[in-house]
Amino acid sequence: MCFNQPDFEQPVCFFRGWSRQAALAALAALMLGLAAAGALAGQLPRLPALDFWLALAPIQIAPLLAVLIVARQRLPAGERVSAFELSSKGLKAIFRILPKAFLFCIGLHFAASAVVIATAMTLMFFGYEPSPMPILEMLLESPTVLLAVSVIVGAVIIAPFSEEILFRLVLFDALRPAGEKRAAVMTAAIFAVVHGSLLHIPALFFLGLVLQRLRLRSGSLWHPILAHMLFNGLTFLYLGLMLLFHEDALS
Secondary structure, X not given: OEXXXXXXXXXXXXXXXXXXXXXXXXXXXXXXXXXXHHHHHOOOOOOHHHHHHHHHHHHHHHHHHHHHHHHHOOOOHHHHHHHOOOOHHHHHHHHHOHHHHHHHHHHHHHHHHHHHHHHHHHHHHOOOOOOOOHHHHHHHHOOOHHHHHHHHHHHHHHHHHHHHHHHHHHHHHHHHHHOHHHHHHHHHHHHHHOOOOHHHHHHHHHHHHHHHXXXXXXXXXHHHHHHHHHHXXXXXXXXXXXXXXXXXXXX
């Protein structure tokens, strides 16, 4: 499936296998994973690191299903890689733009933070007390070393891969026949809602649109993955600094 892009001389081609059936299967896996995680949370011991992995697991199940769908198809190895837009050429390209990407993500993080502040003020104006994302709440309440390592591995490394495969690739391409703008809006909205925080929905929706734009402009999934990693890394870096300064102030 090929589409003309203004920034490329040649049409950008996408894997044909991401059908609406595959997207529905991935969404069903996501919903079932969320339900299972909610059920298990009440049965297992209350450990912050375990709660974190239970919260993170559902979003990892759906991309795994997408990987299995491609693996079952008898495709050459190169075409399987192209199905996920994760070529070695694209990987080398992101290393060349790493400094620019870091500065871009700092600006993106400030923009998203401004959206969060505006959302918090709006919610408080209407009498609603905003609460942070469950993962951020865990870190604030129980800042253990095991939880910190889990967040670095899960939220900064694993989640950007799985979420970009699910939202920016599988769901977007399945919805693409309805129009790129509609597909981008719908996938960004789903991406924002599944993170489970009313306060952060507008900011995550904005982030989802930016990440989708990065994928379309580059023709590679490596660019939004890198931006997602840097964004999450900056988020938890800022949170770690806040906790550090808070402890110093109390001591």
